[in-house]
Amino acid sequence: MDDRKLRAEVRAFAVRTMAALGLRPRCDSWMVSHSPEFSRALAARGWVGMTMPSEYGGHDRSFLERYVVNEELLALGAPVAAHWFADRQVGPSVLRHGTEEQRRRYLPGIAAAERYFAIGMSEADSGSDLAAVRTRATEVPGGWRLSGAKIWTSHAHRAHSILVLARTDPPAERRHTGLSQFLVDLDLDGVEVRPIATMDGEHHFNEVVFHDVLLGEDALLGARGRGWEQVTAELAYERSGPERFLSTMPLLRALMREADCAGPAVGSLLAELRSVRVLSYQVAQMLDQGRVPTVRSALVKDLGTQLERRVVEVACSLAPVRPDPHSADELPRLLGEALLHNPDRTLRGGTNEILRGIVARDLVGSSAGRLVP
């Protein structure tokens, strides 16, 4: 694949636009670096909603081209958090499961980076155990009444909408049944967004509380009771991208520029980077073939997030600086920022233990039987 031209265009655009907006490269930029201006400029170049059909404002590009664009943005630590979640998983979900009306309502805004989404999966009492969600959507005349609370919703305070997993029906023989997904606008009456500060002192997390929020019939995404299957596919998108191994690339680039890196520790990281990159690209190829790489993306995310963490550890041992997120100098700042996010690399988007469970159960097949804790 000759993607050099596309890579060069994205690189030049990102460097120029970040400079114009006064935004610095950051590790974990897809989580922490939120710039509507940057996102809209990116969208104007056709690099948001790339794989969506043009009739919905997308650009009919392949998942491989999208992969290339996102790799370049992440490697530069570009501020992509504003549109990231909508582009990555809500767009594909609405395209796959949405009604024609829902597609027309949401997709053009996502592709233009005008409509941002938060993801409403986890709850206070159900983190990894998503099937235990207690947020409830009750059918009422003309639509639904939503009550409950979602937690760890990144950038909900800056988003326009949230995709919510809620229980609509009691669980049958399988506890994964009876769940459904809803597209909820955050400016509706009864929606409350409460900030949660993270240990770095920043605010991207929120708790989103639904106080008997009334939704129209058209808020239901996909089929009633099929929420688990839909959310599983959504998680494949959530887990599949290069942000699962490139979050610390800005730090590694700075380290290579400023420290003596010609030793085996960095060599080992580089071998891992090259290897995981091949695997991550293969996942994009699967998406491109219309497959939903649930298991493979879990495996690659497990490897990739461990690699991200190792980058930070090696940087700590080689960088001749003290980590300082407030430093004006690049290396100490990136090191400080990356260290403060090291614990969540292997939590966000599904803990590595959960991911390994998905991989193992697929490998050993159904003969695994029921889980023993």
Added chain:
Amino acid sequence: MTGAVRQVVEGLLSDRPQEVPGQGWDEELGRQATDALADAGWLGVGLPEKLGGEGGDLADVIEIVDAVGSIGWPSPVADQLLISNGLLEHAGVARPSRYVVVVPALGSANADGVTVTADAVPWAPWATHLVVVSPAGERTATLSLVEPGHAHLRPGRTLPGAPFAEVRLDRAPALSTTVVGTAATDLIGFVRSLGSLSRAVQSRSALRRIQELTLQHVRMREQFGRPLSAFQAVQQHVAALAGEAAAAEAAIGQAIDGMTTAADVVDGPRLATARVRAATAAREVVRLAHQLHGAIGITREYELHRHTLALLAWRAEFGTEREHAVQLAEAAAAAPDLWSWLLDES
């Protein structure tokens, strides 16, 4: 997906046990099995017919290496196909006999004969011909074929029992000498890359077989009334093993991607990546596979050790993990930009 080549080779080998029950691999039985492959022409695969080979490309070669590797006994087949045939093809020298062993150290050749010393040359005790690379002009080398009877061999065995030897030639007569248009030091580098390629491809076969054996075991073996695979602690290990194996598979895949013959091998970041990642995977996969197998895995009777010991031994052959890692780090540090280097743009 088992290719036709692989089926035939596996069939040939399965008819010829290489083990004396209770005593492990028997070198003489191993030689008989390998002779049978040689008699059927399988050691000439990958080498053009005009050089005494059987034709075929790298994919065919890898099928043979995989077939031999899935059985797991020590075998010179990978080195014959990837190192010897690779060098013979590059030099345009016809395959002279059954077991052609390349000495991976710089020799000297003149009117007095061929002189070289090399430490731990894999499979040298089996050699029917030795190949020695010596400087000729500034940009040329000579390739000398020497009868092994002229060599002083100090034999040894690797951890899984594969024979090797220190090889010393002191003004030994050359049977034939060919001038090659490559500087001798580059040609020795090429031989080492072929060796590195051979170990990478062998490692991939072993990792695949270890994963297969481990999955079978955790499915079948029951403890506390359930298969091992039902335990979360076991599942975590299984997934970690699969992740390591997948990463090594990807690393080795990108190293051979685009090659049509062993002689296409290039000493660069892709090959170094394959070796570093295979070595890391070897460490983790061997640990996890043995842990999951329990005591049966360390018995001579059970197959696992054939693959795990080989994997561990191969890490140190044709460059150590550390050497390959440093090679990568130095190349990246010398590049203007890390990201461009990772993408092989520069």
